[in-house]
Amino acid sequence: MTNIYVGQSALRVSARTGTALADIAECEIRYEKPDGTRGQWAAFVSDAERGVVSYDLLGNELDLPGWWRFWVFVTFDDERSAFGDAVKIFVKEEGR
Structure with a gap:
């Protein structure tokens, strides 16, 4: 599936951080x-070695059509933190 739609719930949002996550x-x-x-969604590390963070949509999160920006924020056990670069994704209305 190459399109993402408002209200879609059969979707996992994932981002690769570029570094192993431990x-x-x-x-x-x-x-x-x-x-x-x-806003933000509490995510989980889905592949620590490859540095992938993910969130499974519930269905009500993508509530507006148009260009969305997504990025990762990570806090380590020693209280250091890191941001990822933002990516733009277009969310479509169903039937359009």
Whole structure:
């Protein structure tokens, strides 16, 4: 599936951080909606060796059509933190 739709729930959002993830206290996938609203989802490390962080959509998160921005935020056990680069993804309305 190459398209992402408003209200879609059969979707895992994943991002590769570029570094192995060990000793993680917390990780999030942060976002900015097309209207400028920002938020975050509590994510999980889905592949520590490859540095992949993921979040499984429940169905109500992608509530606006348009360009969304996503990036990763990680906090390590020693309280250091790191941000990932943002990527833009277009979310479509069903039937369009």
